[in-house]
Amino acid sequence: MASPSMIDLEQRNRLPTLFEVLSRRTLAPVDLFSFYIYMRDQKRSVDYLDFWLDVSQHMSLCRHYVRELRRSVLVATPDLEKADSKSSTAALEMLEKLESFSEVPLAEPGPSNFPNRFNDVEEKDSDIRLSAFLRSEGQTPGHSPQNSLGSVHNNNMSQPSSNEQLPRDSSGTRADSPSPGHTVARADIRASAENREIVLPEEMVSSIINLVEDDGRDDPEVFDPAKDYVFQAMERDAFPGFLQAKALGNLVPLSIVARLAVALVSFGAGFWGAFYVVLRDQPKHIRCWVILPFVVASYFLVSYQYKIDPMLAVLGYSEYTFMTWSPIREPYVRKLLNKRALATMMIAAFVAAALSILFIFVPGTML
Numbered sequence: 001m002a003s004p005s006m007i008d009l010e011q012r013n014r015l016p017t018l019f020e021v022l023s024r025r026t027l028a029p030v031d032l033f034s035f036y037i038y039m040r041d042q043k044r045s046v047d048y049l050d051f052w053l054d055v056s057q058h059m060s061l062c063r064h065y066v067r068e069l070r071r072s073v074l075v076a077t078p079d080l081e082k083a084d085s086k087s088s089t090a091a092l093e094m095l096e097k098l099e100s101f102s103e104v105p106l107a108e109p110g111p112s113n114f115p116n117r118f119n120d121v122e123e124k125d126s127d128i129r130l131s132a133f134l135r136s137e138g139q140t141p142g143h144s145p146q147n148s149l150g151s152v153h154n155n156n157m158s159q160p161s162s163n164e165q166l167p168r169d170s171s172g173t174r175a176d177s178p179s180p181g182h183t184v185a186r187a188d189i190r191a192s193a194e195n196r197e198i199v200l201p202e203e204m205v206s207s208i209i210n211l212v213e214d215d216g217r218d219d220p221e222v223f224d225p226a227k228d229y230v231f232q233a234m235e236r237d238a239f240p241g242f243l244q245a246k247a248l249g250n251l252v253p254l255s256i257v258a259r260l261a262v263a264l265v266s267f268g269a270g271f272w273g274a275f276y277v278v279l280r281d282q283p284k285h286i287r288c289w290v291i292l293p294f295v296v297a298s299y300f301l302v303s304y305q306y307k308i309d310p311m312l313a314v315l316g317y318s319e320y321t322f323m324t325w326s327p328i329r330e331p332y333v334r335k336l337l338n339k340r341a342l343a344t345m346m347i348a349a350f351v352a353a354a355l356s357i358l359f360i361f362v363p364g365t366m367l
Helices: 006-011 018-022 032-043 046-079 085-101 121-138 186-194 202-214 220-246 253-279 284-306 310-315 331-361
Strands: 317-321 324-327
Touching: 018 032, 018 220, 032 046, 032 220, 032 317, 046 186, 046 220, 202 220, 253 284, 253 331, 284 310, 284 331, 310 317, 310 331
Parallel strands: none
Antiparallel strands: 317 324
């Protein structure tokens, strides 16, 4: 899918929704890659997201299959006059069924009760018709881009063997396909439908197994209940924490703990130095050195408290994994982090100034 345009991003003066993240319409640090890392490293439930991505790929595979099947039937249309009437009628009937899929958008699938990108009714209706066609087409074996009329009438065309595994791109299609007829077979869809592993409620799992294995279905609607369940689970349990971590902060948990350790050490050094200069009745220009450890301690303390590194946020960087930084590209998130960074720096400056003034101007004594 193409990257979101800057106009769309600027118009979205808010935090993204889960569906926008899953449909790859957001940028770092609230993009799909960041969400995957968050689910893997922090929530330890990446299998839910893996399942969603598998269903996405299955939907894309089904749409490619129907598109290529339509093209293969169109290629065969000029030769229908030479075929017998029964074959001609069958091909024409299939072509009529496939006409509505000539411009099927290859968007990310959403929950069955959730508005999709191309809004709503039209794409949802397209998904329903796609599943209905695959169910009906599955009952008449032999129809696929590999063995459709266009390929049958052209016996001289080389066909890949059924055991040959060609490389696939991210959408599930073979990357080196020489023609539309060599892209996706019905067996690919069947194999994709059977390749699903996730922990779901027992009744839901049993229903999917019955539909796939007993009823022989491989259309996307088979996974609608599981897809909705997974979406709601991620939206309820993981996504709020993801936004809290990535849109309101720019640190991963290990960095947050490390900043607490640095803050405690710096505070220890600062208080030791402060009591030393006071108890030794050092002059004020010597006491001013206590500002340094208090500034470091205050900076790292507020960084720990608010889960944000203010200076790196102002520079436009967010942490993916420990000590791995990447530019912040989502406009609204960058604006939000800049505001929080300035606020935390003011708090750190206030704490450091208060402690420094206290120990610089307090009366000294000689022990």
